[in-house]
Amino acid sequence: MESTGEFTVEHFSLVRLATWFARDRLLQRLSSMHFDFRGKEKRQIFLRIKEKAQKSGQPWRDLALKHYNETFVRRELRWDYQSWIREVESSQKISPSSAEPNGPLFSLLLPTFNTDPTLLRACIDSVLAQTYPRWQLCIADDASTDSEMRECLLEYHKRDERIKVIFREQNGHISAASNSALQLAEGEYIALLDHDDTLAPHALQRVCAEIGKNPNAQLIYSDEDKIDVAGERFDPHFKPNWNPDLLLSQNYICHLTVLRRELVNQVGGFRVGTEGSQDHDLLLRCMPYLNDGNVVHIPEILYHWRAIEGSTAQSSSSKDYAAEAGLRAVGDYLQAAWSGATVEPGTAPNTYRVRWPVPNSEPLVSLLVPTRDGYDILKPCIDAILTRTDYRNFELLILDNQSRCENTLNYLREVADDPRVSVHRWDYPFNYSAINNFGATFARGEILGLINNDIEPINSDWLTEMVAHACRPEIGCVGAKLYYPNDTIQHGGVILGIGGVAGHSHKYFQRDDYGYFSRLHLVQNLSAVTGACLLLRKSVFEEVGGLDEENLAVAFNDVDLCLKVREAGYRNLWTPYAELYHHESVSRGADNTTAKRRRAQREAEYMRRRWGSLLDNDPAYNPNLTLVYEDFSLA
Structure with missing residues (x-):
């Protein structure tokens, strides 16, 4: 049980085990489930425990049972993630790369509109901090009314020639602004970045490394977490590999998303009318060209999604129009790709249920x-x-x-x-x-x-x-x-x-x-x-x-x-x-x-x-x- 409460034991029995069998099962559990022994041969585990017990002067069975009991220990998730960041993520990080002249150029698309300058600076600074140098930041400001925004963007444009900025005269919402940013892109790949989020310093370097292993990659995506106003990271989303039916149920890919620019242009860029789910819509229109062989998932946290009041990261119900746009995006995909399939809202927020048709001649x-x-x-x-x-x-x-x-x-x-x-x-x-x-x-x-x-x-x-x-x-x-x-x-x-x-x-x-x-x-x-x-x-x-x-x-x-x-x-x-x-x-x-x-x-x-x-x-x-x-x- 995960909380205090009543329970009932309806059946209980004790079965006497032979000594050899009990030991074998203990070692099997250590091999299957203990963080220190996982995947090792049972005999190897047995000898290692006996050696450790001899050195510490305790009976080997006591030490073996101690390790066995450790496989049942649970920890609180929030503490777990902070511990994971310190102990696991640090070992995943790679050393800064050299110029890598043959690596691809990444064009990061950044639509902005009346963004909090503090958050915008954190976002752009996370791009400037990238250990991989071959990038361009394509910013399209969607007719912001805040004069400080314009000054901030011009300041960064002057600071680094890789930062390109276009100021739209009329507000067209995020799809139109993203298309304006796409027009500035010269890179082989585009990466999607929201105006108040941040990238891990080695994000583009890791993407580059994966493209080196798979030159035919059309889509690369990573795991992500959220970051609160105090700068604390929480709620990590560790995702599966390419999962087409899950993508029809929700946009599980989300951030970080990197797509080959040629593919994005081929499907027509971002579609006006899908604001709030424009990234999901883009992925669905790319889906006919994607498969296990050309989609790469990086199981590392490379993107930090800002969770502030009113943001989608903070509350799934904060943008009802996004759910409606997502429903329309999935419906349009099904209409184009599958005859007879329809979509309706799912039973969880911002999710979708596809109803697939049964053939007219129902199979036995x-x-x-x-x-x-x-x-x-x-x-x-x-x-x-x-x-x-x-x-x-x-x-x-x-x-x-x-x-x-x-x-x-x-x-x-x-x-x-x-x-x-x-x-x-x-x-x-x-x-x-x-x-x-x-x-x-x-x-x-x-x-x-x-x-x-x-x-x-x-x-x-x-x-x-x-x-x-x-x-x-x-x-x-x-x-x-x-x-x-x-x-x-x-x-x-x-x-x-x-x-x-x-x-x-x-x-x-x-x-x-x-x-x-x-x-x-x-x-x-x-x-x-x-x-x-x-x-x-x-x-x-x-x-x-x-x-x-x-x-x-x-x-x-x-x-x-x-x-x-x-x-x-x-x-x-x-x-x-x-x-x-x-x-x-x-x-x-x-x-x-x-x-x-x-x-x-x-x-x-x-x-x-x-x-x-x-x-x-x-x-x-x-x-x-x-x-x-x-x-x-x-x-």
Whole structure:
């Protein structure tokens, strides 16, 4: 729990572990989750702890348990970020560069209008302080009425020939002013800068270094934070890599944004009429030309967004016109690029929900539900799907794995009378992957749905929402938002690397929580989603060879499937608009025997061998965020 309150323990048991097993699990947790030992071999950790214990004269088990307990320690986020700035960011900074004559010229676009001179000076000074020298600052003043503004800009123009200034005679708002600044640009790349924000001193140098690694880069963006009137930095936004569906849900890229000037001119610069969301609109119009290969994300704080009274940084509701402009920008993009897709306001401020069309000829969906006994959870699951699903063109294949319970068998006979339902017997030891692969051979649908027998739909359009995404040719696996019965989050998508292999995003958050930068309310691309409720086209399932029944009989087979689908070139996706309850592994039970624990360990080790460093570098996450917890807190 994150605050004082009441709680209930509904079940508690103690299981005696063999000494060797307890030690192995302790070392495994240190390898997966301790900041000093993460990624190291268990034997290496064991020897290091014994050596440290010998030197300090204490029993090695006491020291090992001390380190083990450290993996459960939490810290306050605000203190955490100040500590992060001191301890982590300082190690990221690079030494000042030389002239780098072959580096690109950056044109920073700076529209101004009646800016507080103190904040304007801080902004321009942060450009003058850049360690990379090949830049020009293109300032377009939008007919400011403050005479001090003009004097300030002329002063800087005289001080440095790289600063160019144009004074507009009529106020045209930010898009027109940005276009005026764009006309001054001579650089190969443009960077967007707001008139009261500041850049990190090494911002352009880091961008230059990344362009050197990827000369075809069309878009480069960084992480950002906010800075208050006292100059204190707070609220860091550590972003994912290129995430097209998240960009349709909100402008997660925001600052720092650097674009190839040729591309910006090609799409027509800034569009008048989208003021307040002009940067988002520009990115959306560039999107047809962007992909994983030419978009570069720098996971470092290179931009400080000024949070002052009335600013968008301070309050998402301070500019209602910005939300309206963003809605128009997304709508215009969809109208140009996708027939039948529409947009409406999202459930969080300044976010958007895209409604994708289902083909007129609705595809048949084959829902695969493995089960063994478990009448008490199976019946609510099946009954809810049959009665609480608006999408009509589906079949439900119950895959019975050696049920013996008379109630269950009677129910299976009863429910099979429904023409949408069929029962198929799998008379072998439990193997989740094999059972679903078996069921897929009977599936008649174009779309497969992997559904646990402890799932209950909440909103009746859950399947329509998931089918609409699964029909998109670029999308692979589609996941849903799952809750525990007490309305806390069970699954907000899968984050690779958490706990060693993978963990569930935002686990235990409250149902209505926004999550990290509203991500619990946003459709987005993720590396993986849980197989408890997962849809994908049958052709994609077959293309990647289905689920791995040889190496992943119980755990991580869904993550492995998603990674194979991603490897094949599809984007996986999670939607918060398909909501279901999940009673999580009630039917299978806990891993509370030595045999089960050994199996779980083998499967985790196989995932580490199969996917290696990919598990520690999730492109839908950020290396500055924790791989210990599931709450997007700092690493």
